[in-house]
Amino acid sequence: MAGEKPTFRVMKNGYDRFAVDDAIEHYTSEISQLEKTIELYKESLIETTEQFEDLKEEYNHVMNTLEARTQAADQIARLSLREANEIIETAHQNADDIVSEALTTARLLITDLARLYENADSVKAEVTQKLETLLDEMNTFELPRMPDLKWLEEAEEKMH
Numbered sequence: 735m736a737g738e739k740p741t742f743r744v745m746k747n748g749y750d751r752f753a754v755d756d757a758i759e760h761y762t763s764e765i766s767q768l769e770k771t772i773e774l775y776k777e778s779l780i781e782t783t784e785q786f787e788d789l790k791e792e793y794n795h796v797m798n799t800l801e802a803r804t805q806a807a808d809q810i811a812r813l814s815l816r817e818a819n820e821i822i823e824t825a826h827q828n829a830d831d832i833v834s835e836a837l838t839t840a841r842l843l844i845t846d847l848a849r850l851y852e853n854a855d856s857v858k859a860e861v862t863q864k865l866e867t868l869l870d871e872m873n874t875f876e877l878p879r880m881p882d883l884k885w886l887e888e889a890e891e892k893m894h
Contacts, residue, residue, distance in 0.1 A: 743750040
């Protein structure tokens, strides 16, 4: 009935009073119902607006927390990277020191080993010379003649 225009019977002194009263009552009832619906929508809008504001506030809080955590994570990453670089630099320096010390020790060992080889060569030459001298002396050494052992056997036989 909201879309159609009401028509009333024409009577003496105007329209049909009962039909007009019914239409007015119907429109009053419909207006009352629409006003209640509007009031419900207003309450729903207020509640939805409050929920929206709460969600908006919570979203802002989450975003602020996320931003703070992101900044903290970035700072931790920077500090970790700087510390890692320092550790790597220290490790490189220590490795360089160790290699340098090892090379110095190796140089000393090789120098000592070269000296030992030289000494070993001279000792070898000296020992070879002495052995050759000893061999010559051994070759010239004559053993005394061994006495004849028959007299010993004869002496033993006489004693028995």
